[in-house]
Amino acid sequence: MRGPLVLVLVLLSASGFALEAPRQIPRRLAVAVSRPQGSKFTPADALMIARSLHQHLQDADGQVVIVEIAEMPAAATPVEMGSAATAAGADSWMLLTLDGQWTSARLGFRADDLHSNSTVAQFSTTRTTLSSPASLPGETWADAVGAIAGKFPMIEVAAPPADSEQLARLDLTALPGSVITGLGSPPIRVDSSGSAFRMLLPEREYTLRTSLPGYVVVTQKIFLSGDRELAVQQKKSSRWGLDVSLSDSRAPGMDFTMAFPTLPLFMRLGITTYALALALSPTEVFLSVPLTNIELRAGIYLSPEDRFFRFYAGLGAFARIVHAKDTFPMFDPVAPLGFMLLAGTEVPISAQGRLYFEYTPSVYLTNMPDALRAALGSDNAPGWVFASSEGFSLISFRVGYRWQL
Amino acid sequence: MKKIGLLGFIAALCTSCLPIPFDLAVSQAAGTAAKMTRDNSGPISSNYFQGESQRDFAFYPQVLASGGFDYSAGFVTALDNVSVNIQAVANGSQNTNWNQPIPNPDPHAPAYLGWPVKSGTSYLFGIVFDALSPSSSGYALFQATPPSVFTSTGSSLLSLVAPLGFVNSVIGASVSASPSATFDLLHVLAVGATSYLEAAFQVQSTLPNVVISSVPRPSVALPFIPAGVKRVMYFYDDNTAADPSRVDNRSFACWYDASSSSWVSYAWWQTPTGVGSTFSMRLPADHRLDALLSTGQLLSTEDGVGRLYDRDGNLQATFPLGNLTYIAEEYVGGAPRCYFSQCLIYDHTLHFNIYWIPTDQLGTLGN
Numbered sequence: 188m189r190g191p192l193v194l195v196l197v198l199l200s201a202s203g204f205a206l207e208a209p210r211q212i213p214r215r216l217a218v219a220v221s222r223p224q225g226s227k228f229t230p231a232d233a234l235m236i237a238r239s240l241h242q243h244l245q246d247a248d249g250q251v252v253i254v255e256i257a258e259m260p261a262a263a264t265p266v267e268m269g270s271a272a273t274a275a276g277a278d279s280w281m282l283l284t285l286d287g288q289w290t291s292a293r294l295g296f297r298a299d300d301l302h303s304n305s306t307v308a309q310f311s312t313t314r315t316t317l318s319s320p321a322s323l324p325g326e327t328w329a330d331a332v333g334a335i336a337g338k339f340p341m342i343e344v345a346a347p348p349a350d351s352e353q354l355a356r357l358d359l360t361a362l363p364g365s366v367i368t369g370l371g372s373p374p375i376r377v378d379s380s381g382s383a384f385r386m387l388l389p390e391r392e393y394t395l396r397t398s399l400p401g402y403v404v405v406t407q408k409i410f411l412s413g414d415r416e417l418a419v420q421q422k423k424s425s426r427w428g429l430d431v432s433l434s435d436s437r438a439p440g441m442d443f444t445m446a447f448p449t450l451p452l453f454m455r456l457g458i459t460t461y462a463l464a465l466a467l468s469p470t471e472v473f474l475s476v477p478l479t480n481i482e483l484r485a486g487i488y489l490s491p492e493d494r495f496f497r498f499y500a501g502l503g504a505f506a507r508i509v510h511a512k513d514t515f516p517m518f519d520p521v522a523p524l525g526f527m528l529l530a531g532t533e534v535p536i537s538a539q540g541r542l543y544f545e546y547t548p549s550v551y552l553t554n555m556p557d558a559l560r561a562a563l564g565s566d567n568a569p570g571w572v573f574a575s576s577e578g579f580s581l582i583s584f585r586v587g588y589r590w591q592l
Numbered sequence: 593m594k595k596i597g598l599l600g601f602i603a604a605l606c607t608s609c610l611p612i613p614f615d616l617a618v619s620q621a622a623g624t625a626a627k628m629t630r631d632n633s634g635p636i637s638s639n640y641f642q643g644e645s646q647r648d649f650a651f652y653p654q655v656l657a658s659g660g661f662d663y664s665a666g667f668v669t670a671l672d673n674v675s676v677n678i679q680a681v682a683n684g685s686q687n688t689n690w691n692q693p694i695p696n697p698d699p700h701a702p703a704y705l706g707w708p709v710k711s712g713t714s715y716l717f718g719i720v721f722d723a724l725s726p727s728s729s730g731y732a733l734f735q736a737t738p739p740s741v742f743t744s745t746g747s748s749l750l751s752l753v754a755p756l757g758f759v760n761s762v763i764g765a766s767v768s769a770s771p772s773a774t775f776d777l778l779h780v781l782a783v784g785a786t787s788y789l790e791a792a793f794q795v796q797s798t799l800p801n802v803v804i805s806s807v808p809r810p811s812v813a814l815p816f817i818p819a820g821v822k823r824v825m826y827f828y829d830d831n832t833a834a835d836p837s838r839v840d841n842r843s844f845a846c847w848y849d850a851s852s853s854s855w856v857s858y859a860w861w862q863t864p865t866g867v868g869s870t871f872s873m874r875l876p877a878d879h880r881l882d883a884l885l886s887t888g889q890l891l892s893t894e895d896g897v898g899r900l901y902d903r904d905g906n907l908q909a910t911f912p913l914g915n916l917t918y919i920a921e922e923y924v925g926g927a928p929r930c931y932f933s934q935c936l937i938y939d940h941t942l943h944f945n946i947y948w949i950p951t952d953q954l955g956t957l958g959n
Contacts, residue, residue, distance in 0.1 A: 435610055461612055478614045509619055514912060519614065520623035551613065557635060557943055558622050561936035562615035565641065570610060582610060 211341035212390040215252045217272035217280040221259040227288035243328040251339050278302045289317050298335050308334035355389035355411050361419040365399040401448035404493040425591040432587030437465040451488035477511045486529050501529040521558045522551040545585040551578040620914030621934050627957050628947040635943035638668045640679040646670040649935035650917040651944035652716050655708045660924040667716040676704045698823050700848040707767035709776045764826025771923045779828040787811040812870050816858050821847050827884035838888045840865040846881040854878045875905025885951050886928040893918050900955050909958030
């Protein structure tokens with residue numbers, strides 16, 4: 188008997204059947220919201236409420252992949268929900284019915300498991316303390332989270348017959364030299380032909396980050412259900428930028444920025460003028476002072492460009508030009524030149540635009556420190572310190588908006 | 593975004609109380625002062641700052657009989673809405689303060705005229721004009737004797753000219769420096785019923801005999817001066833330098849013409865000087881004339897702009913003064929210099945710098 192048994196095992200092995208333990212894959216739960224007729228909630232309300240629910244479901248059960256789907260019609264049936272969930276690659280769904288209004292919300296929950304073809308949870312409840320999306324605490328969704336807790340266990344699937352076949356192949360196309368992270372260690376470096384690949388566990392979502400000096404960092408999410416090819420679309424970083432700013436909450440300015448393609452460095456040339464400045468006075472809105480600074484700044488970014496807060500630091504120099512009526516423009520005789528430190532951060536507002544905030548302590552070079560002191564007024568100006576040939580301004584800020592051209 | 597907004601708000605709060613590090617008047621003064629010589633003993637500090645109601649600060653140092661100034665003593669002057677504020681400074685410390693009321697200040701011309709005069713101590717010769725009535729015009733001699741004694745004495749200019757036959761009539765006066773070590777010259781223009789009187793007085797600071805001599809000149813008809821004018825800027829060029837190109841001696845008057853919103857200036861003279869027929873000409877200068885210099889040039893400091901004219905009123909140079917105040921022309925070593933004071937206010941304290949330039953180089957400030 189031993190001979191035929193060995194033969195069967197050999198044949199099974201040769202035919203590709205695995206002898207390893209089966210593996211488990213996470214469930215994918217499609218979550219949607221619908222508003223019955225008469226609901227006072229707006230589409231924007233529904234979207235923000237759905238986001239809150241998604242977040243709390245995901246935080247509560249890391250083994251369930253939450254899939255967002257669009258708002259369902261008011262009278263969506265379970266069948267329609269099932270279809271929508273399947274189309275989104277999910278194997279289960281939850282529908283939140285949002286009726287009433289903020290101060291007296293009537294919420295309906297239903298969750299179905301398409302895998303077992305069963306309803307996992309179904310209940311209604313009311314909320315009387317809601318006021319806005321920002322006021323939704325975790326407790327709001329405690330019953331929903333609890334209702335599905337543990338109800339969507341991972342699905343056990345048969346393991347592939349060989350190690351290599353347990354994984355899916357992700358073929359990547361990107362610019363040569365690009366570094367791709369988010370696909371396990373070590374980071375992938377795209378070769379000179381512009382291609383790379385990595386074997387990955389399937390049925391998972393991955394967040395790729397592709398960087399290459401001189402190009403905009405690309406961050407994208409993919410769901411890997413099997414072998415797949417992915418071409419990363421990389422866009423050249425713009426070398427030029429335009430800034431508009433407001434210094435010390437009163438003086439408008441404009442700068443042209445030049446970035447260096449392969450280094451996190453920048454150089455800016457611009458002006459800040461007091462010719463049309465905010466007065467910051469109870470009695471005046473604008474004031475006009477015939478002074479314009481020509482400024483040159485250079486610095487280095489300390490954070491990657493795809494960070495929400497991108498910090499930078501640098502140095503700058505400025506020349507103060509007086510352009511009084513009936514006289515030729517000239518360097519300010521009191522303090523013609525100065526230098527500044529930069530410490531700032533940018534925050535992305537749009538694909539091309541960033542808001543920035545800079546702290547710019549400055550030193551004014553002067554042969555007449557007493558004249559510079561007098562120029563600041565009869566009171567001791569806060570934030571100013573004087574030496575024999577310098578005036579230091581320690582409280583100075585700039586806010587602005589930066590466009591990549 | 594909330595954090596960004598908060599940061600922006602904090603930044604706005606922090607900077608909303610920050611002044612702009614620039615004052616046009618200070619910068620313009622600095623540019624012009626850089627072409628002059630700065631007295632090394634400055635700045636002279638004074639605690640006389642009383643708030644924003646004061647303006648037009650100046651420092652008049654003590655005049656030395658040997659020529660030039662002693663910067664350790666003198667007078668700080670300022671204007672408020674109702675008076676001239678005067679503070680005596682002696683040996684670098686502040687002494688008594690005093691106010692000379694200005695009953696009806698002229699909205700266009702300086703509310704008062706001040707000249708340092710020669711003294712062994714510190715004197716400022718000041719005249720306050722009343723814009724409505726020449727009859728209330730007067731002069732006051734402000735004296736400080738170190739360390740703290742301050743006296744003032746005054747008598748109407750009328751008392752000076754009354755013995756010369758004119759009453760209730762002084763409309764213009766000026767003091768010019770003299771190479772003499774003992775006196776300076778006060779020139780007065782008074783108006784009578786049908787003609788004008790000019791007279792020169794040698795003045796010194798030794799009380800009580802301020803006027804040590806007078807030199808009246810023949811009365812003349814000056815029909816170009818509008819009737820009813822109560823205030824003119826008046827100067828007399830006695831050609832101390834005996835410059836042949838400045839013969840004959842000239843008189844100058846300048847007044848504000850409301851109809852054209854500008855200043856009108858005339859010059860007149862007799863040929864031969866002082867005894868012949870009277871001739872006159874309107875000068876092309878249309879700014880207020882504030883001083884007649886020993887070179888025969890006329891200086892305007894109206895609206896913080898220095899304008900130098902020749903004796904015919906032709907503009908020779910323009911330069912920004914900012915907060916520089918022309919205070920006097922003085923002889924040092926026989927050579928005349930023009931002196932300016934600059935007031936810088938910080939720490940709630942007045943700080944004065946004194947600058948000078950040889951009078952014959954004043955035009956280079958316009959380069």
